[in-house]
Amino acid sequence: MLRSSRWTFGLPRYLEEIRVVIREYAVECGLDFFPTFFEVVNFDQMNEIAAYGGFPTRYPHWRHGMEYDKLRKSSTYGLSKIYELVINNDPCTAYLLEGNSTVDQKLVMAHVYAHCDFFKNNQWFAHTNRHMIDEMANHAARIRRYMNRFGVEKVERFLDLCLSIDNLIDIHNPPLVRSNQTDWDDEADDTLGPGDVPKLTAKPYMESYINPPEFIEEQKERLREESIQDASFPSRPQRDVMEFLMTHAPLKQWQRSILEIVREEAYYFAPQGQTKIMNEGWATYWHSKIMTEKALDASEIVDYADHASMVTATSGKQLNPYKMGVELFRHIVMCWDKGRYGKAWDDCDDMEARCAWDTGDGLGMEKIFQIRRTHNDITFIDEFLTHEFVREQKMFAFGYNPRHRRYEIESRQFEEVKQQLLSQLTNMGQPPIAVVDANGSNRGELVLEHDHRGIDLDPGYTMEVLTNLYAFWKRAVSIRTKADGEPIIATFDGSEFKEEKIGE
Amino acid sequence: MNLKIHQDHARFRQIVKGRIRKELRKFISSGELIGKEGDKFVSIPLPQIDIPRFRFGDRSKGGVGQGDGEPGDPLSEGEQDGSSEGQAGDQEGQHVLEVDVSIEELAEILGEELELPNLEDKGKDRLVSTRDRYVGIRRVGPESLRHFKRTFREALKRQIAAGIYDPKRPMIIPIRDDRRYRSWKTESVFESNALIIYMMDVSGSMGEEQKQMVRIESFWIDAWLSTQYQGLEKRYIIHDATAREVDRDTFFHTRESGGTMISSAYKLCAEIIDRDYPEQEWNIYPFHFSDGDNWSTDDTRLSLDILENRLVPVSNMFCYGQVHSPYGSGQFIKDLVAKFSDEDKIITSEIPDRDGIPDSIKTFLGKGR
Numbered sequence: 001m002l003r004s005s006r007w008t009f010g011l012p013r014y015l016e017e018i019r020v021v022i023r024e025y026a027v028e029c030g031l032d033f034f035p036t037f038f039e040v041v042n043f044d045q046m047n048e049i050a051a052y053g054g055f056p057t058r059y060p061h062w063r064h065g066m067e068y069d070k071l072r073k074s075s076t077y078g079l080s081k082i083y084e085l086v087i088n089n090d091p092c093t094a095y096l097l098e099g100n101s102t103v104d105q106k107l108v109m110a111h112v113y114a115h116c117d118f119f120k121n122n123q124w125f126a127h128t129n130r131h132m133i134d135e136m137a138n139h140a141a142r143i144r145r146y147m148n149r150f151g152v153e154k155v156e157r158f159l160d161l162c163l164s165i166d167n168l169i170d171i172h173n174p175p176l177v178r179s180n181q182t183d184w185d186d187e188a189d190d191t192l193g194p195g196d197v198p199k200l201t202a203k204p205y206m207e208s209y210i211n212p213p214e215f216i217e218e219q220k221e222r223l224r225e226e227s228i229q230d231a232s233f234p235s236r237p238q239r240d241v242m243e244f245l246m247t248h249a250p251l252k253q254w255q256r257s258i259l260e261i262v263r264e265e266a267y268y269f270a271p272q273g274q275t276k277i278m279n280e281g282w283a284t285y286w287h288s289k290i291m292t293e294k295a296l297d298a299s300e301i302v303d304y305a306d307h308a309s310m311v312t313a314t315s316g317k318q319l320n321p322y323k324m325g326v327e328l329f330r331h332i333v334m335c336w337d338k339g340r341y342g343k344a345w346d347d348c349d350d351m352e353a354r355c356a357w358d359t360g361d362g363l364g365m366e367k368i369f370q371i372r373r374t375h376n377d378i379t380f381i382d383e384f385l386t387h388e389f390v391r392e393q394k395m396f397a398f399g400y401n402p403r404h405r406r407y408e409i410e411s412r413q414f415e416e417v418k419q420q421l422l423s424q425l426t427n428m429g430q431p432p433i434a435v436v437d438a439n440g441s442n443r444g445e446l447v448l449e450h451d452h453r454g455i456d457l458d459p460g461y462t463m464e465v466l467t468n469l470y471a472f473w474k475r476a477v478s479i480r481t482k483a484d485g486e487p488i489i490a491t492f493d494g495s496e497f498k499e500e501k502i503g504e
Numbered sequence: 505m506n507l508k509i510h511q512d513h514a515r516f517r518q519i520v521k522g523r524i525r526k527e528l529r530k531f532i533s534s535g536e537l538i539g540k541e542g543d544k545f546v547s548i549p550l551p552q553i554d555i556p557r558f559r560f561g562d563r564s565k566g567g568v569g570q571g572d573g574e575p576g577d578p579l580s581e582g583e584q585d586g587s588s589e590g591q592a593g594d595q596e597g598q599h600v601l602e603v604d605v606s607i608e609e610l611a612e613i614l615g616e617e618l619e620l621p622n623l624e625d626k627g628k629d630r631l632v633s634t635r636d637r638y639v640g641i642r643r644v645g646p647e648s649l650r651h652f653k654r655t656f657r658e659a660l661k662r663q664i665a666a667g668i669y670d671p672k673r674p675m676i677i678p679i680r681d682d683r684r685y686r687s688w689k690t691e692s693v694f695e696s697n698a699l700i701i702y703m704m705d706v707s708g709s710m711g712e713e714q715k716q717m718v719r720i721e722s723f724w725i726d727a728w729l730s731t732q733y734q735g736l737e738k739r740y741i742i743h744d745a746t747a748r749e750v751d752r753d754t755f756f757h758t759r760e761s762g763g764t765m766i767s768s769a770y771k772l773c774a775e776i777i778d779r780d781y782p783e784q785e786w787n788i789y790p791f792h793f794s795d796g797d798n799w800s801t802d803d804t805r806l807s808l809d810i811l812e813n814r815l816v817p818v819s820n821m822f823c824y825g826q827v828h829s830p831y832g833s834g835q836f837i838k839d840l841v842a843k844f845s846d847e848d849k850i851i852t853s854e855i856p857d858r859d860g861i862p863d864s865i866k867t868f869l870g871k872g873r
Contacts, residue, residue: 048509056508063555065516068509073604108726163555213791299665323570396580399566407579411568421568431558455560464556 011038013097020299025294027111029286030369033116033233034037035091038109042098046082047071049095053269057137059144083109086274088119090130103300104307107287110295114286117372124271124376132268138259144252158255163264164468167430168241169263171270187367237449238433242266244435249472250419257372274376282372283302286449288326319421324393328380332371333364343370377425385421387414397421412469423453431457435481446473450481457481459490459499466492517555520603521613523813528617531691532611532865533858553603586783611727618866620728628775634686645685654684698733698787700726701773702755705794707744707764709831717827719756720791721861723800725791728869733787739776743769745799749776764799766836767790767806774814783818789813790822795829796836804836808843816849824852 011019019038026033041049041065051068052058053141071471074080083104087093094112096105119125126181129135238244242263246256272279296304312323335341339359347356371380389395390412397420403406411417426432439446446469450457462479470476470492478491480502525532531548567580595710641654659678664668669676702722706715730736740755741747744762747769775789782786798804816822826837837852844850851866854860 044507048507051509051512060508060512060515062512062515062519064509066516067514068513069516072667139507160555164557167557167559296666297661302665319528319568319570330768394572395568395570395571396573396575397566397568404578407566407577409573409577409579411575417568420566424567428677429560433558450558458559458561461556461559468556 011448013104019109022106022109022295025290031117032121035114036094036122037091038094038096040096040098046095046097055083055136057141064419080174084116085110086112088128089133090091092116106295109289110290111283112288114283118282121373122275123374124274128268128271158258159289160260161468161471164465165241166262166266169266170239194250233438234435237436239434241435245472245486248438250474267401277321277377278380280321281329284326285329302341324342325391328384329368331366332384336367337362337364357405378422381421385418390414390417443475448479450479458485462490463497470494519553520664525613525617529862533861545606547604550603607727608731611731615728618862620869635691637691638686638688640687641684642687649686651684651686655682657680658684692707696746697785699737700729701739701779701790702771703792705764706742706758707762709797709829710795714795714827714829717858718854721864724865741769741772747772764797765803766798767803767810770807770810774810777818788819791817793825796826796834804839821849821851825855825864827855
C-alpha cells in the first residue's frame with residue numbers, strides 16, 4: 001500500500017479518493033492490471049505528450065512538432081479533445097486532463113484500468129518492452145548524442161529515412177531478436193547426401209513400386225532447381241525489411257543504431273494498431289459497466305450519458321473502434337450468456353426459436369476474458385462478427401464509385417461487410433511488402449515484392465520510398481507490384497525512376 | 505511554460521517556412537490572399553511535408569461504416585472527399601498539406617527572401633494604453649459582474665440532475681455554487697506611429713488586371729510594414745479626375761473609371777497629412793500607383809509641385825509604382841524621374857506584370873527608410 005501511495009503522489013486529493021474507489025471496482029470486476037500511476041496535466045502538456053506518442057522523453061524530431069501543431073489546432077478549435085492517455089508500461093502511466101469534470105475523470109480512470117488490463121494480459125502485447133518509458137529515454141539520449149557528434153541535420157535526415165520504412169516490419173513475428181538466421185536446416189535429414197531424394201522406407205521387393213525410379217528422377221530434378229533458387233538471397237521473402245537492411249545494408253554503426261531504435265519502437269507500437277478495436281472496445285465496455293453499475297452519482301448521469309455518447313458516436317465513413325468494439329463485446333456476452341453459439345445454434349433456421357434462444361449458460365464474462373487474452377482485431381472480427389450483429393449495428397461496406405465521383409454504400413451483405421472489414425484490418429491497413437531478392441539482376445540490387453490483393457500502391461509515395469530505400473541500399477531498388485491489374489516493376493537506380501510492365 | 509515539444513515545433517515551422525520560401529513568388533503574385541488582415545491565419549497548400557511510406561492509393565480503397573442508407577446511396581456530404589471533383593486520382597505525387605500561416609509570418613518570409621532591411625524609426629516612444637475586455641466566465645467574482653443567464657443555466661442543470669426541478673412549477677433558485685461571473689483580460693494597445701497612404705489610379709485606362717496588380721502589391725507592402733511597426737495607420741485614396749478617401753475594403757474591391765488627374769490625389773494626401781499626422785511623430789510612407797497616363801502636362805506640373813513642396817519634405821520616402829497598361833502613355837514616370845533625379849526620397853518602379861511584383865516591392869522597401 002505504501003508503494004501505491006507513492007505512485008499516486010501528485011494526484012490531488014479529490015482525484016486520489018476517486019482513484020482508490022474506481023480501482024477497487026475494477027478489481028472487483030476481475031480486471032488484472034499493472035500498478036497504474038496517474039498524472040494530471042494541462043492542455044498543452046497533454047498535446048505535447050500525445051504528439052510524442054505518449055512518451056514525453058522521446059527523441060526530438062520535427063514530425064512530433066507537426067503532430068503537436070495539428071493537435072493543438074484541432075483542440076483549440078474544439079474539434080477534438082484528448083481525455084486520457086495510457087502508456088503500456090509497468091508500472092502503467094496514465095495522463096488525466098486538468099480541468100475535466102469529476103465525472104469525466106471517473107470515466108477516464110475506469111477506462112484506463114481496463115486498457116491496462118488489456119496491455120498486461122493480451123498475448124499480442126506479450127513481447128512489448130514493459131519498461132518502454134526508460135527505453136524511450138535511452139533512445140533519446142542515444143539520438144541526441146549522435147546529433148551532437150554528427151550534426152542535427154544529418155541525423156534528422158537519417159531518421160526521416162528510417163521512419164519512411166517503419167511500416168515494413170513483420171508484425172506477426174514480433175520477437176525483437178536480430179535473427180541472423182541463415183537457413184532453416186533443421187528439417188533436413190542429415191543422412192542424405194547432396195542430390196539425394198528422401199525415400200519412403202520399403203522392403204526391397206516393393207522398392208520399385210513405392211519409390212518408382214521415374215518419380216525419384218523427377219524429385220531429383222526438382223531438388224536441383226530448388227537448390228538453384230536457394231542461391232538467391234534471402235532464401236525466403238523477408239517481411240521485416242528494417243531488420244534486413246539493418247543486417248545487410250552498407251550502413252555506419254550510428255546509422256544501424258538509429259535504424260534499430262526506430263524498428264524497436266515500431267514493434268512496440270504495432271500491437272496497439274493490431275488491437276485497436278478490441279482494446280478500445282474492452283476499455284469502453286468496462287468503463288460503461290463500472291460507471292453505470294457502481295461509480296456514478298445520481299447527479300452525474302446526464303453528463304456521463306452525454307460524454308459516453310460522444311465517445312461512441314458513429315459517422316458514416318469512419319468506423320468508430322470504440323463503438324464497434326464495445327458493441328461486439330456486449331454481443332458476445334449476450335450470446336454466451338444465452339448459449340447462442342455452437343453447432344445447435346448455427347444449425348437453427350427457425351427465426352422464432354433463434355429470437356427466443358436462451359439456454360441460461362451465463363458464460364459471457366468468462367468468454368470475453370478469454371477473448372481479450374488471445375485475440376487481435378482480425379481474429380476477433382473473423383470469429384465473432386455475426387449476421388445479427390451486422391444487421392443490428394447497421395453496418396455497410398462502401399467504396400468509391402468513379403462514375404459518380406463519390407463514395408457510395410456498396411453492400412449490407414454480411415459476407416461482404418466482413419470481408420471488407422478484414423481486408424481493411426489486414427497488416428494494420430498497410431500494404432504487405434517483403435524483400436525477395438538482394439541480388440537483383442546479379443548486381444546486388446534490392447528487389448521488394450508487394451503482395452497485391454486488389455488495391456494498388458500509391459504511385460507518388462512509392463516513388464519517394466524507393467528513393468529513400470536507395471539511400472540505405474546504395475544500389476538500385478525496385479518493387480514488384482501491380483497497377484491497374486498489370487504486373488509492373490518500379491525501379492529507382494539513383495538517378496531516375498522508371499516503371500516497367502513485366503510479363504509473368 | 506517551456507515544453508520540450510516547442511523545439512520540435514519550431515523545427516517543423518522552420519521546415520514549413522523553407523517550403524513556403526521556395527514557392528513564395530507564386531503565393532505573392534496570386535491575388536487570393538489580399539484583403540486578409542495581418543494577424544489572420546491563412547491556409548496555404550504546400551507540397552506535403554510528411555514522411556513517405558508505402559501505402560495504398562486512396563481511391564480504390566473502400567471501407568466499412570455504420571448508419572442508414574441503401575446500397576448505391578452516397579455517403580452523406582460531410583464525409584465526401586473534398587477534392588472529389590477533377591481527376592486527382594490519376595495524378596502522381598499530389599500530396600498537399602494545408603498549413604496555417606499568418607500573413608505576418610508570410611510578410612516576414614517575404615522580407616527575408618527579398619532581403620528587405622529593417623526600417624529606421626522616427627518618432628517618440630510608443631505610448632501604451634490599456635483596455636479591459638470581457639472574455640470569459642469564471643466561478644468567482646464581484647456581484648456586479650454576475651452573469652445572470654449562465655448562473656440560472658447552472659442552477660437549472662443542477663436541479664434537473666438532482667431531480668428537484670418541476671416543470672409544472674419552474675422555480676429555479678441558484679445557490680452559491682451556481683453563480684457565474686464575467687471575467688476580463690487587460691490588453692495593451694500600442695499607439696501607432698507609422699502611416700501609409702495608398703493612392704491608386706482607378707481611371708478608365710487602368711484595366712482590372714492593372715488594378716489587381718496594384719492591390720496585390722499594396723497588400724504585401726502593407727503586410728511587410730505591419731511587421732515593422734507595432735501599430736500602423738493606413739489611409740486609402742482612389743482617384744480619377746477627382747480624388748477621394750475610401751476605406752480599406754473599397755480600396756481593395758472598387759471598380760471605377762474616368763479621366764486622370766494625379767494632382768487631385770496628391771493634394772488630398774497632403775491635406776490628410778497636414779490635418780492628422782504631425783511629421784515629427786510619424787513615419788510617413790505615401791505610395792502611389794498609376795499607369796502613368798495623366799490628363800495634361802499642366803496637371804503633371806502641378807503634381808510634381810505638390811510632391812516637391814508638400815509631400816517629400818514630410819515623408820520618409822515617396823514611392824511611385826507604374827503598372828504597364830496597354831492604353832496609357834506611361835509618361836508620368838519619365839517626368840518624375842527627370843524632375844527628381846537627385847532626390848533619393850523618391851523611389852520609382854515599373855511593374856510590367858504580376859511576376860514583376862516581388863522585384864518592385866524590393867525596389868520600394870529595399871532601401872530601408
